[in-house]
Amino acid sequence: MPPFVLAVTRHAESIFGEEMGMLSFLTNSSVVALLVLGIVMFIARKATSNMTLVPNKWQNGFEALVEFLYDKVSDLVGPKVAPKAFPLLATLFVFILVSNYFGLLPGVGTIGFGHGNGFLSLEHVDRPLLRPATADLNMTLGLAACAMILWLVITIREVGVWGFVVHTFGPKGGLKGFVGMMVALVFLFVGVLEIVSIAIRPVTLSLRLFGNVFAGETVLHTMSGMGGFIGSVLAPLPFYFMELLVGLLQAIVFTMLCAVYIQLSTAHDEEHGHDEAGHDAH
Amino acid sequence: MNQLSQVADQIATDFGLAWPKFIAQVITFLVVYLVLKKYAFGPILAMLETRRQRIADGEAKLEKIAKDLAEAEANAKAVVDQANTEASRLVKEADDSAKILAERKQQDAIHEANQIMAKAREAAQLEHEQLMSQLKREFGRMVSDATARVTGKVLTDDDQKRINQETTAEVSA
Numbered sequence: 085m086p087p088f089v090l091a092v093t094r095h096a097e098s099i100f101g102e103e104m105g106m107l108s109f110l111t112n113s114s115v116v117a118l119l120v121l122g123i124v125m126f127i128a129r130k131a132t133s134n135m136t137l138v139p140n141k142w143q144n145g146f147e148a149l150v151e152f153l154y155d156k157v158s159d160l161v162g163p164k165v166a167p168k169a170f171p172l173l174a175t176l177f178v179f180i181l182v183s184n185y186f187g188l189l190p191g192v193g194t195i196g197f198g199h200g201n202g203f204l205s206l207e208h209v210d211r212p213l214l215r216p217a218t219a220d221l222n223m224t225l226g227l228a229a230c231a232m233i234l235w236l237v238i239t240i241r242e243v244g245v246w247g248f249v250v251h252t253f254g255p256k257g258g259l260k261g262f263v264g265m266m267v268a269l270v271f272l273f274v275g276v277l278e279i280v281s282i283a284i285r286p287v288t289l290s291l292r293l294f295g296n297v298f299a300g301e302t303v304l305h306t307m308s309g310m311g312g313f314i315g316s317v318l319a320p321l322p323f324y325f326m327e328l329l330v331g332l333l334q335a336i337v338f339t340m341l342c343a344v345y346i347q348l349s350t351a352h353d354e355e356h357g358h359d360e361a362g363h364d365a366h
Numbered sequence: 367m368n369q370l371s372q373v374a375d376q377i378a379t380d381f382g383l384a385w386p387k388f389i390a391q392v393i394t395f396l397v398v399y400l401v402l403k404k405y406a407f408g409p410i411l412a413m414l415e416t417r418r419q420r421i422a423d424g425e426a427k428l429e430k431i432a433k434d435l436a437e438a439e440a441n442a443k444a445v446v447d448q449a450n451t452e453a454s455r456l457v458k459e460a461d462d463s464a465k466i467l468a469e470r471k472q473q474d475a476i477h478e479a480n481q482i483m484a485k486a487r488e489a490a491q492l493e494h495e496q497l498m499s500q501l502k503r504e505f506g507r508m509v510s511d512a513t514a515r516v517t518g519k520v521l522t523d524d525d526q527k528r529i530n531q532e533t534t535a536e537v538s539a
Contacts, residue, residue: 094380094381094382095380095381095382095383096382096387108384108386108387109384109386109387109389109390110390111382111387111390113391114387114390114391114394117391117394117395118394120398121394121397121398124398124402125398125401128401128402128405128406129405131406131410132405132406132409132410135409135410135413137413137416137417137420139413143410143413146406146410147410147413147414150406150407150410150411150414151414154411154414167411170407170411171399171402171403171407172399174402174407175395175398175399175402175403178398178402179395179398217391220382220387220391221381221382221383222382222383222384222387222388222390222391223391223395225383225388225391226388226389226391226392226394226395227391227395229392230392230395230396230399234399294381
């Protein structure tokens with residue numbers, strides 16, 4: 085008899101079924117997303133209610149996290165842009181990390197509806213009640229879309245529409261004459277490529293995160309279905325530790341890429357401004 | 367183009383992409399973002415800034431206090447030194463004054479004692495002279511009486527006067 089494999093579907097399942105129309109948006113991953121929202125809200129509320137200069141343990145822990153993240157964001161995007169970019173980047177990191185780790189909890193992906201073969205026991209779970217939020221392309225695409233929209237807002241607020249256009253299509257190097265025109269044409273083409281690159285950022289961001297978490301889920305489920313009861317406990321154990329690392333790494337990668345995008349689109353203005361100031365001074 | 371659309375539809379179907387689900391997830395994330403931004407990151411960053419400011423103020427105050435303390439100690443030392451100098455000067459002046467006063471009082475006492483002694487000497491001299499004069503007169507009278515009794519004659523005033531002068535001259539010698 086071949087080993088039974090707990091298959092993970094590529095899409096999140098609607099809790100009430102796709103035929104429920106209005107309620108079809110409530111998928112097992114959106115339930116987890118709501119739980120993550122609840123967890124994050126609970127911790128944030130616990131940490132920020134009755135804040136004092138001498139912090140309690142919740143406030144102290146949350147402050148340490150915020151301070152650590154703020155320093156990292158400030159290093160990446162610069163101290164000028166950090167106050168604007170920090171809420172987005174910190175929220176992305178916290179939300180993705182908690183979502184990724186939530187997927188490692190027992191019961192996520194293994195409790196649900198399916199083909200039964202006994203009291204409260206299923207041979208195969210067709211519709212799990214819980215699925216890691218980041219193992220749903222809707223969520224990762226939503227995260228990437230939000231990140232890119234807020235990236236655009238931060239960039240426009242920082243450098244302005246014209247600054248963004250100049251940064252994207254404008255020639256660099258200050259060459260004049262015929263060579264300057266040729267360089268301008270090249271940079272115009274580079275600008276078009278840049279726009280294409282920006283357009284596909286949400287796709288790359290979302291697919292990378294989805295792919296890693298989904299792959300991790302699949303590995304864990306596959307391992308859980310191997311070697312009987314003992315095997316189902318021992319086989320996935322190393323992969324749990326690996327998934328702990330992957331969950332953290334993916335949260336860092338997603339957040340850092342967004343930070344780099346913000347830094348690339350806003351740092352140019354500062355340098356440009358300095359150059360102009362330098363030219364003015366000369 | 368049509369083929370691309372079909373591929374996109376296929377991907378969307380395979381991965382369960384659907385606008386309601388997508389929007390639900392976006393809303394969930396935006397709620398987290400907005401709530402954290404307003405009620406968590408904002409107050410925490412403000413608190414960190416307040417604490418940082420407090421610490422910076424505390425450090426500045428500590429430096430100021432240390433500086434003030436050093437200045438106060440220096441001032442106190444200067445005041446104590448000045449007071450010591452002044453006290454030494456006053457003690458020396460008082461000592462000098464006391465010496466001068468004692469000298470003056472001693473001189474006054476000597477002078478007064480000399481005056482008292484001179485007056486006493488003068489009084490004794492005067493008394494001595496009075497006694498001598500009285501003695502001379504008494505002695506003269508006694509000599510006259512004795513002469514009158516020895517000679518048996520009544521002495522005249524001139525005799526008495528002459529005898530008295532001679533007797534006085536003898537007594538004085």
